Amino acid sequence: MAHNNHTHLHGQDLPKVLQLLPNPCFALVEANSSHKFHFLKAWASPLPQDQFLETHAGSVQVLLSSSIGPPITAQILHLLPSLKLLVTISAGLDHVDLAECRARGVAIASASKIFAEDVADVAVGLLLDVMRNISASDRFVRDGFWVSKGDFALGSKIGGKRVGIVGLGNIGLEVAKRLEAFGCNILYNSRKKKPFVSYHFFPDVCELAANSDVLVICCGLNAQTHHMINKKVLLALGREGVIVNVGRGAIVDEKEMVQCLLRGEIGGAGLDVFENEPYVPKELFALDNVVLSPHQAALTPECFTALRELVIGNLEAFFSNKPLPSQVENN
């Protein structure tokens, strides 16, 4: 095809990066690197997605994705036989068919290192809030009850509490570091014992719950962790026990958790993630021992800037055959 628009021709010649859906973070990436990469937007094409992918099947080596929106399925990967790299702007990988990526030799770069500190801050914030009644106290004061009713219910001390971290990855380690400074005793459950930490390891999550005052869920969602925090684990955590979830909603059996909270079988919950977002079980709205947050633990402007740089770094590394800055293991 003859091109007389030089800039346009130049753009077409740049390495291609595919996006299936619009995303504010992809827009930031593009704003800073449109001179280096040609961003193909399936969502902006009049063609149906499958047809758009077929049109570019031979040339697309990189796909940008996020955990919001439709998953990266075997069917999508099948339509992209030249794909070599999936860059996801999430820490979680539960939206990706990892086995299919493995089978096709598609490398994955994620954002888990970037989000770890911010997510850990929110995990600790939720823990403090539930245990010291911060949000509930705020409502108490605003509603004028300090004047009309007097004292508010006591919270419990943070120092000395046994905190069981489920998933000692980037996020879990940051949670542990922060809560150690509060004087908590850190325990954990993970796929494998970590040789580089001295925290007590529990191979069984139910045992961990039975030995913890608080469980902080920091692991990824996969077939093994789906509903891993079931009724048995919740009952083992016990009447005073608090659950904090900054992983994925479906790691906890949400229906059982709601029942346990309603029956007083666990002490409280601080939740940034839910099974059916953005829908939150309504029963939770009336509970003062529950703190709710709209899956925003990772969302800070600082994080977005770092994320933009990380994505561009991965794209540059890939197209110049260098090691990827944030490749994840997919064995």
Ligand SMILES: O=CC(=O)O
């Ligand atoms: O939930 C957010 C993420 O996985 O990054």
